[in-house]
Structure formats: C-alpha cells, structure tokens
Amino acid sequence: MKTNIIILIFTFFTLSSFVKPQKNNLGAFEKKCTTITVQQKSLKGVYTRTKRGLYKSLEFKGTKTVVIKPFIGWASTATYERDGNTIIIVVGSASLGFEIINNKTIIGKGVAKGTYIK
Secondary structure, three states: OHHHHHHHHHHHHHHHHHHOOOHHHHHHHHHHOOOOOOOOOOOOEEEEEEEOOOEEEEEEEOOOEEEEEEOOOOOEEEEEEEEOOEEEEEEOOEEEEEEEEEOOEEEEEHHHOEEEEO
16 A cells, blocks of 8 residues: 555656646747737718619618618618628528628628729
C-alpha cells in the first residue's frame, strides 16, 4: 500500500512538471490576438427598380422590416434577415433573395430578379 502511494505521488510530481503553464508563451499569444469589429452599412431607405423586376420598390425600415411595393396591388410588410452581402426577405411562407452590390445597389435573385438602387 505504501509503495502504491509513493509511486502515485512520484508520478503526480513528475507529470505536473510537464503540464506547468508558461507565462511567456501565453503572454505572447494574448498580444497577437486582436478583436475585429465589422460594421455593416444600414439598408435603411427606399430602393427603386431600375432594370427588370417584379417589384416597384423595397423600403427597408429598421433592422428587420421591409415594405414591398409591387407594380399592381397593395404594398405588403415583411421581415428580412441580412447575412453579409445576402438579404433574405420572408413574405408569408415564401422567401426572396437579394445580393448587396454596394451601399446603393441590390440585385434580386430568382423570382425577385431585378436591380434596385437607393
């Protein structure tokens, strides 16, 4: 029993010498890490169709709401989500996809095909 305890203590001290943290390496690592904040430009405003397009205009209000104005019929309010340069507008059970080209131009994809400028 005493032999097992001595071996266990010896093993613990031997292994703990290999596991000790090195402050210099950690400090160097912390200095190299930086935080990058990406600011997305606001979509807020009215984008009007210029070339082909099913919708007359898209008016983005706030960070989640868009008013879609078709050529015929009434405007409808929908929600949208932005992921990088992609905008997904959810209208009922349907989704419309748009790509942001620059801060004044978006292009509709699929059913929403068309070019819209601010």
